[in-house]
Amino acid sequence: MNRLLRRLLLWCARNDWMREHLPNLPFMKRAVHRFMPGDTIDDALGAAVTLQVLDIATIYTKLGEALTELPQAQEVADHYLELLSRIKSSEIDGEISVKPTQLGLDLDEDACFAHLRTLAAAAEAQGSYLWIDMEDSAYVDRTLDLFQRLRATHPRTGVCLQAYLRRTAKDVERLLPINPAIRLVKGAYDEPKAIAFQDRGEVDANYLGIAVTLLRESRTRPLRIGLGTHDVELVQQIATHAGAAGIPKEAFEVQMLYGIRAKEQRALVRAGFRVQVLIAYGPAWYRWYMRRLAERPANVLFALRQLLP
Numbered sequence: 001m002n003r004l005l006r007r008l009l010l011w012c013a014r015n016d017w018m019r020e021h022l023p024n025l026p027f028m029k030r031a032v033h034r035f036m037p038g039d040t041i042d043d044a045l046g047a048a049v050t051l052q053v054l055d056i057a058t059i060y061t062k063l064g065e066a067l068t069e070l071p072q073a074q075e076v077a078d079h080y081l082e083l084l085s086r087i088k089s090s091e092i093d094g095e096i097s098v099k100p101t102q103l104g105l106d107l108d109e110d111a112c113f114a115h116l117r118t119l120a121a122a123a124e125a126q127g128s129y130l131w132i133d134m135e136d137s138a139y140v141d142r143t144l145d146l147f148q149r150l151r152a153t154h155p156r157t158g159v160c161l162q163a164y165l166r167r168t169a170k171d172v173e174r175l176l177p178i179n180p181a182i183r184l185v186k187g188a189y190d191e192p193k194a195i196a197f198q199d200r201g202e203v204d205a206n207y208l209g210i211a212v213t214l215l216r217e218s219r220t221r222p223l224r225i226g227l228g229t230h231d232v233e234l235v236q237q238i239a240t241h242a243g244a245a246g247i248p249k250e251a252f253e254v255q256m257l258y259g260i261r262a263k264e265q266r267a268l269v270r271a272g273f274r275v276q277v278l279i280a281y282g283p284a285w286y287r288w289y290m291r292r293l294a295e296r297p298a299n300v301l302f303a304l305r306q307l308l309p
Helices: 003-015 016-024 026-032 039-044 046-051 070-087 109-123 137-151 168-178 200-217 233-245 262-270 288-297 296-305
Strands: 057-062 095-098 130-132 158-160 179-183 225-230 253-257 275-281
Touching: 039 046, 039 275, 046 057, 057 070, 070 095, 070 109, 095 109, 095 262, 109 130, 109 137, 109 158, 130 137, 137 158, 137 168, 158 168, 158 225, 168 200, 179 200, 200 225, 200 233, 233 262, 253 262, 262 275
Parallel strands: 057 095, 057 275, 095 130, 130 158, 158 179, 179 225, 225 253, 253 275
Antiparallel strands: none
């Protein structure tokens, strides 16, 4: 049932008619507010105030992907430069995360790389960090190429890898020589069985194996490891493996989304884990939101409750 619901929601995420009409419905606006604070930089940074008090760091991403005109990429880059400036002036412990297609990858790869290089330099200048998001499987090779090129001159950059892809363990091997920063997530796109695990147990097992590999490698090389998951039991399993190998909790971070499992985030901080929350914002939220619903049935139940008075 969960697999069928996931496929339906991912189909909805790709449907252009729904993307145009559903965001205008009041219940959708109420439901999405749980997972994102608003459309503007002010909304995003305002959400960080309580988190800062709780010793929870933040990552920011402006929603949007697959641009159709190259000048839009410049606007996105300018927006992130302003965001970095505002993060610094507000004295927030925050970083940024961008999608390559949001910076024009589909239109001009060199222009996309130039924007990434500009953002990486700006982030480094203020002691921050640039994360490169991973999109669907068609973009993996190009995204990793961009990351490797960027990492050669800007070490304060990281990339997202998806545990549901069968290739990801080999991608980790490919990246290890450059001592990467990796945010490991389970994956939220609709991928065929030939390239992606379909069973939740298989995805979890692959996630655990990759995470343990990264932690073991961190004993001999300077890796940054972000566990991008809301699966607290999986985090505890990874922590147990780390402890048995003499690896401290400080060797990795737990990265969750704003509005999801907030109590668990606070509990992890109290237990000595480093926690970051990714705050997504902006008007182009439909596809992102539908993929979030597809990740956890509990999210769907919350959305349905918004239909009630």
